[in-house]
Amino acid sequence: MKVMVAVKRVVDYAVKVRIKADKSGVETSNTKMSMNPFCEIAVEEALRIKEAGRASEVVVVSMGGEQCVETIRTGLAMGADRGLHVITQDSSSLFPLAVAKLLQALVSSEQPRLLLLGKQAIDDDCNQTGQMVAGLLGWPQATFASKVSISDDKESVCVEREVDGGIETIQLQLPAVVTADLRLNTPRYATLPNIMKAKKKSIQRVTPEELNVVIGSDLEVLEVTEPPKRKAGVMVASVDELLDKLKNEARVF
Amino acid sequence: MARVLLRRGSNALAARSISGAGARLEWRARRFCSDGVQERESMDYDVVIVGAGPAGLAAAIRLKQLCDREKRELSVCVVEKGAEVGSHILSGNVFEPRSLTELFPDWKKQGAPVEIPVSEDKFWLLSSKHAIPLPSPFRNHGNYVISLSQLVRWLGTKAEELGVEIYPGFSASEVLYDDNRVVGIATNDMGIAKNGCKKSTFQKGMELRGRLTLLAEGCRGYLSEEVIRKYQLRKQSGAQHQTYALGIKEVWEVEESKHRPGFVLHTVGWPLNTKTYGGSFLYHMANRQVAVGLVVALDYQNPYLSPYEEYQRFKQHPSIRPMLEGGKVVQYGARTLNEGGFQSIPKTVFPGGALIGCSAGFVNVPKIKGAHTAMKSGLLAAETAFEQLSKGSEPAKLDSYWERLQNSWIWDELNAARNIRPAFHYGLLPGLAVSAFEHYISKGKLPYTLKHGRPDHLSTEVSKKHKPIDYPKPDGVISFDLLTSLYRSNTNHEHDQPSHLLLRDPSIPEKVNLIDYAGLESRYCPARVYEYIPDENEKLTLQINAQNCLHCKACDIKDPPQNIKWTTPEGAGGPGYSIM
Numbered sequence: 001m002k003v004m005v006a007v008k009r010v011v012d013y014a015v016k017v018r019i020k021a022d023k024s025g026v027e028t029s030n031t032k033m034s035m036n037p038f039c040e041i042a043v044e045e046a047l048r049i050k051e052a053g054r055a056s057e058v059v060v061v062s063m064g065g066e067q068c069v070e071t072i073r074t075g076l077a078m079g080a081d082r083g084l085h086v087i088t089q090d091s092s093s094l095f096p097l098a099v100a101k102l103l104q105a106l107v108s109s110e111q112p113r114l115l116l117l118g119k120q121a122i123d124d125d126c127n128q129t130g131q132m133v134a135g136l137l138g139w140p141q142a143t144f145a146s147k148v149s150i151s152d153d154k155e156s157v158c159v160e161r162e163v164d165g166g167i168e169t170i171q172l173q174l175p176a177v178v179t180a181d182l183r184l185n186t187p188r189y190a191t192l193p194n195i196m197k198a199k200k201k202s203i204q205r206v207t208p209e210e211l212n213v214v215i216g217s218d219l220e221v222l223e224v225t226e227p228p229k230r231k232a233g234v235m236v237a238s239v240d241e242l243l244d245k246l247k248n249e250a251r252v253f
Numbered sequence: 254m255a256r257v258l259l260r261r262g263s264n265a266l267a268a269r270s271i272s273g274a275g276a277r278l279e280w281r282a283r284r285f286c287s288d289g290v291q292e293r294e295s296m297d298y299d300v301v302i303v304g305a306g307p308a309g310l311a312a313a314i315r316l317k318q319l320c321d322r323e324k325r326e327l328s329v330c331v332v333e334k335g336a337e338v339g340s341h342i343l344s345g346n347v348f349e350p351r352s353l354t355e356l357f358p359d360w361k362k363q364g365a366p367v368e369i370p371v372s373e374d375k376f377w378l379l380s381s382k383h384a385i386p387l388p389s390p391f392r393n394h395g396n397y398v399i400s401l402s403q404l405v406r407w408l409g410t411k412a413e414e415l416g417v418e419i420y421p422g423f424s425a426s427e428v429l430y431d432d433n434r435v436v437g438i439a440t441n442d443m444g445i446a447k448n449g450c451k452k453s454t455f456q457k458g459m460e461l462r463g464r465l466t467l468l469a470e471g472c473r474g475y476l477s478e479e480v481i482r483k484y485q486l487r488k489q490s491g492a493q494h495q496t497y498a499l500g501i502k503e504v505w506e507v508e509e510s511k512h513r514p515g516f517v518l519h520t521v522g523w524p525l526n527t528k529t530y531g532g533s534f535l536y537h538m539a540n541r542q543v544a545v546g547l548v549v550a551l552d553y554q555n556p557y558l559s560p561y562e563e564y565q566r567f568k569q570h571p572s573i574r575p576m577l578e579g580g581k582v583v584q585y586g587a588r589t590l591n592e593g594g595f596q597s598i599p600k601t602v603f604p605g606g607a608l609i610g611c612s613a614g615f616v617n618v619p620k621i622k623g624a625h626t627a628m629k630s631g632l633l634a635a636e637t638a639f640e641q642l643s644k645g646s647e648p649a650k651l652d653s654y655w656e657r658l659q660n661s662w663i664w665d666e667l668n669a670a671r672n673i674r675p676a677f678h679y680g681l682l683p684g685l686a687v688s689a690f691e692h693y694i695s696k697g698k699l700p701y702t703l704k705h706g707r708p709d710h711l712s713t714e715v716s717k718k719h720k721p722i723d724y725p726k727p728d729g730v731i732s733f734d735l736l737t738s739l740y741r742s743n744t745n746h747e748h749d750q751p752s753h754l755l756l757r758d759p760s761i762p763e764k765v766n767l768i769d770y771a772g773l774e775s776r777y778c779p780a781r782v783y784e785y786i787p788d789e790n791e792k793l794t795l796q797i798n799a800q801n802c803l804h805c806k807a808c809d810i811k812d813p814p815q816n817i818k819w820t821t822p823e824g825a826g827g828p829g830y831s832i833m
Contacts, residue, residue, distance in 0.1 A: 012336075014745035015829055018583060030403065030831040032337055032743065186452075189443045192420055192459045193294060 001154050001174075003046045003055045004112035005080070006103055007039035007062050009071040010123040023223045026123070035071045038118025040078075042180040044187040045148055046116050047079045054150040057081050059110060063094055063102055069203060076198035077190035083203035084110075088215060098215045100132035105211035107137060112175065114157065119144055119179040130179035140172040144181040150174075293439060293460050298330040298418075299642055301437050301463030303425040303476060305333035306342055307401065307624045308610025309469030310408040310417075311356055311631035312638075317415035318356075319639040327642060329417045330461055332440065334424040334804075336825040338409035341471075341804055343502060343588040343833040344401035344624060345534050345544060347371060347393055347517055351662075352628035353404075357411070366403045369539050371396050372515030377572070379523040384572035390692050391620065393517055398536045400504075400544070400832045401624055422825035428476050429460060434648060435605030437462035438476065443823050446749050464649050465638050466606035469631065472497065472589050473806040475821050477612035486599035486608075494708045495593040495614055496674075498531060499807045501564045501779050502546030502587065503738070504538075504832050507580035512541045519621075523570065524563050527681035529553045530674075533567055534621070535576065542583065542832065543576070548621075550592060550677075551811050552712040555719045556773035561587075562724035565732035574731055582733070585741040586833050587779035587805045590623065591616045595671035596705060600655060601630070607651045609634045617666055619673040619688060626663045633657045669696050675703035713813050716771035735781050743829030744780065744803055746822050752799040753822035754782065754808065761816040762795040770813055777807050803828050 011017055011026065012034040018027045035043075046058045060075035061084040062068040072083035086102050088094060107115060115137075120127035127143075134141035142159035146167065149158045154174065161168045162181050172178075190198075208215050236242045246252045300316060302309045313329050320327050335341035350367060353360050360367065376389040413419055427439040437460060444455035468477045473495075481487060487494070516537040525531045530550035537543050547564035568577060591597070591614035598615070601608045609630045616623030637654040658664060672691050677684030691697060706712065727733045746753075756762065766772055767785060772793075774783040780801040785793040804827045809819035 012743075012829065015743045016741050032340070032829050032831060186454055188454050189456045190422075191456050192296070192423060192440065192461075195420065196296075196418070 001055045001114070002057045002059060002110065002112040003049055003114045003116060004059045004061060004107065004110055005039070005042050005046045005075065005116045006099070006129070007043060007060055007071055007075055008036045008118070008121045009033050009062065009064060009068050010036045010121050013037060013122055019224055019226055023225060025221065025224050033067065033070075035074050036118050036121045036123075038120060038122075038180050038182070040118075040187040041182070041184050042116040042118050043075050043078050043080060044185045045145075045180055046114075047188070048185065049114070049148070049150055050079075052150075054154060055114070059084060059112065061086070061103070061106055063099060064088055072203050073198050074190060076201045076203075077195040078188060079194065080201075082201060085203050085205050086211070087205055087207055093215060093217050095217065095219050096126045096128035096132055097218060098213070099129050100136055101213045102208060102211060102215075103129070103133045104136040105213050107133075109211075113154070114150075114174060115139070115177045117177070117179045119181050130177050134177035137175075137177070139175055139177050141177040141179075142170055142172055143179040145178050146181055146183045148178055148184065291457050293457055295437075295460035295462055296330075298461060298463045299327040300329045300465050300467065300638055301461045302329065302331045302467045302469055303438055304469035304471060304474070304610070304612070305331045305335075305338045305405070305409055305419055305421065306469055306471055306610060306627070307405060307408070308612075308627040308631035309333075309467065310338075310405060310412050311352065311628040312467055312469065312609055312635040313412045313417040313419075314356060314408065314415060315632050315635035316639055317412070317417055319636070321415070323639075323643070325643055327639070330463070331412070331417055331419045332423050332425050332438070332461060333419065333421040334821055334824050335421055335827055336829065337406070337421050338419060339402040339406040339831065340421070340829050341827055342402040342405045343500070343586045343828075343830055345500075345502070345536060345546065345621065346399050346401040346624060347391075347536060347622065348397045348399045348401070348404070349395075349620075349622055349625040350397060352625045352632065355632060356628065363411070364407075366407050367397045367399050369398045369514045369537070371398060371517050373513065373517060375516075375518045377518065377520045379520045379570060379572070381523050382571060384520070384570070389519075390688070391517075391519070398515055398517065398538050398544075400538060402830045402833045406831075423459075424821035424824040425461075425476060426458065426821040428466075428479060429462065433604060435466050435480065435603060437466055441821055441823055445751060447751060449751055452749070463606075464642060464647070465651065467631075467634055467638070468606065468608050468612050469610045470612045472591050472611040472614070473809055473819075474612040475819065477608055480603055480606075480608070481599050484600075484603040486601070486603065487597075489600035490598060492599050493593065493596045493705050495591055495597040496550070496552060496705050497589045497709055497810045498548045498550040498592050499560050499587060499589050499777065499779070499805065500546055500548040501560055502544060502833060503585050503741075504583045505543045505545060505577055505580045506541050506583050507543050507577065509541060511576060511579065512543070513537050514539060521681070521685075524567050525549065529555075529558070530677045530681075530684070533564075533573075535573070538832075543580070544833075545577065548590070551589065551709040551777075551807065552706060554712055554714045555722070556713050556716045556770040557719055557721045557776065559722070559724065559776040561735055561738075561779050562722070565727060566725055568731050569725065569728075577731055582738070582741055584743070584830060584833055585738040586828055586830050587803050587807075589806045589810060592618050592674050593705060594618050594674055595667040596675070596702065598667070601658060602651045602655045604650075605648065607634050607654050615663055615667060617670050619670045619692065626666065629661065629663050630658065633661060669698075671697055672701070672703045675705055678703075678706045709810055710813050710815055713770060713773060713811070715769045716773075721771075735779070739780055739801060739803075742780075742803055744801060744827060745829070746800045746802065746826035748800050750823050752797050753820045754797050754799050754802065755818045755820055757816050757818065761814050763793070765814050765816075766812070767793060767795075774808055774812060774817065777811055779803060779805060779807070783808070
């Protein structure tokens with residue numbers, strides 16, 4: 001069984017982000033980029049499924065400009081077998097629906113039985129791509145996975161999901177889409193020998209045109225600004241004053 | 254050159270530790286759970302280079318260029334503890350392109366990020382209110398204002414294009430020996446928990462064996478210091494101890510109207526007193542970015558001094574503040590640098606390898622430049638290594654690298670500048686006088702060589718002799734509290750790992766540092782790693798926040814009893830500099 005994992009190149013989580021001067025987005029030049037942490041968790045899960053003998057091949061796919069190749073190589077260095085790079089003009093115009101359509105096209109040519117993604121990217125926090133691609137494919141979906149178990153006959157997968165009320169356990173027929181949450185696993189380090197081996201693994205390049213997908217921007221970013229600075233707190237002298245401020249200034253009730 | 258004299262009054266602990274001889278604990282921070290159980294994998298290379306900085310990459314590139322030219326094949330591996338090439342690189346920087354031109358004569362056409370020529374070269378003596386312009390002792394015409402981190406990243410891509418294997422995110426934590434010869438290095442075990450046990454992600458370190466090993470770890474390199482001690486490299490060259498300074502730096506983005514690309518300013522005087530050597534720099538880079546920082550020599554005497562706070566108050570000077578107002582800080586960082594110059598150069602060759610760059614110590618202190626000499630030393634070592642490895646004689650020897658160094662312009666330059674920094678040992682005014690004399694008139698040609706004073710860690714006086722310094726509170730606009738600044742360094746470490754800052758004797762901080770020196774490490778560390786916190790009995794105890802560490806090495810240098818030892822944490826940790 002083939003497992004496909006979609007990964008995204010984002011600003012590293014430890015970096016203090018800055019806004020570009022023209023407010024069009026976050027400054028990414030001269031900024032450290034890494035694989036999205038939830039995508040790393042998804043890759044790790046795919047590798048564990050393969051190591052348990054439930055999958056024969058793990059394919060890592062990413063979309064964007066030339067530098068995505070680095071992110072795919074990280075996935076290969078962790079242990080994935082092959083990479084797929086959908087090369088686009090630049091990464092900033094790739095909204096979740098476009099990514100979902102590209103993934104739909106890739107799935108129909110690669111025919112994986114399981115599509116793993118991170119639950120959301122830490123740059124846009126959309127939390128949409130997994131759900132959208134499941135909808136486009138007509139596949140069952142299990143998001144916010146904290147445990148994934150493929151059945152012995154490889155026909156279904158049992159997923160524990162972290163939801164607001166607790167843990168929900170559902171069983172899905174394969175093929176299915178699963179998105180990874182934080183507690184699913186701890187990703188392995190890429191070892192030096194594996195990094196060296198990864199250089200020899202193949203990364204296939206494909207364009208949206210070849211996949212018959214039109215990357216439309218149905219969304220337009222108007223402006224990106226920093227969150228407003230926290231204002232200093234105000235000391236109140238009495239409960240009456242507090243109620244007055246809550247009602248008339250904060251308009252809480 | 255005569256050996257350093259131990260001054261009377263140094264306490265017993267310090268005397269023992271700087272003698273170098275006698276029992277010295279071998280640090281194997283990460284081996285407790287993994288000793289002997291698992292064999293390490295190993296890979297063989299012709300040349301293994303530790304550190305992807307200017308020296309390491311210049312050496313790697315030169316080796317591959319020679320391979321191309323002479324139609325030979327040599328495998329070259331560079332291992333780097335930062336998460337990316339350039340992550341741990343911090344420098345002023347006004348760059349003298351001499352060595353870059355030797356490496357790539359067409360660097361401009363190749364798009365090296367060396368674009369802003371120095372346009373103005375100012376030098377001020379500051380008092381608390383005034384700025385007195387002095388004739389600039391620098392001749393920066395033909396030099397460029399750059400971000401060294403950016404240049405190193407560019408060098409990294411050039412090296413990879415030539416076939417150098419670069420592995421960022423791996424800490425070289427051990428030198429491998431075979432019968433007294435260095436045969437390579439080993440990387441850290443990864444995935445060890447705080448309590449020393451293996452985690453599920455445990456990965457054994459790997460051995461990278463080289464016919465030759467070049468150590469290019471920068472100032473106070475972890476493995477370099479071990480090798481210098483083991484082979485007594487300072488004794489071999491008759492060198493004095495190394496002396497150091499701590500540089501604290503920010504890159505600001507300023508308003509268009511305030512930006513003067515190529516503007517270079519250095520100051521001396523306020524806020525440092527006449528007994529404390531140091532000065533500030535302010536360089537206008539490209540993209541409305543301004544590099545600004547303060548360098549404080551680590552032989553300062555007052556344990557209450559905080560280089561970070563001195564830097565914050567420096568920015569409030571009436572002539573400096575307007576240059577930054579309206580701007581915002583993009584990145585922050587700190588790193589120590591060598592100031593020993595000529596007198597402190599150890600023998601740079603040992604069996605199986607060599608020291609290049611700041612690991613040996615080639616900073617020209619009066620010029621405040623070390624990148625050009627670091628790169629040149631890398632070139633010389635590479636040329637020697639290529640020659641020796643091509644001959645095929647085993648074991649390969651780099652002895653002629655030491656000779657080449659002495660015949661190179663590095664030697665001439667450092668020799669000419671050798672008396673300037675030591676002159677400041679007598680105070681600011683004598684220092685300025687001697688340095689003016691040396692710089693304009695004698696140029697190092699007179700047959701005297703001033704000595705360095707005590708080693709930095711012995712220079713601190715007890716806190717009884719000094720008063721705490723009342724530093725101004727940060728205003729949040731020009732000056733900032735340390736943790737806000739630290740956030741801007743993008744520093745991080747995997748938190749569940751053993752602390753990489755080791756104490757030889759865990760009781761010393763409370764017994765010695767706190768009582769005699771008022772806990773000075775809580776003041777000089779630019780990352781708030783060391784804090785004295787009251788425990789449940791209200792007794793002050795040292796807390797080490799290793800996760801904050803900027804890898805500057807100030808603690809390894811300055812700790813009076815030399816009790817703190819900086820070791821390599823898990824790879825990929827540390828600061829994330831991109832335009833420093």
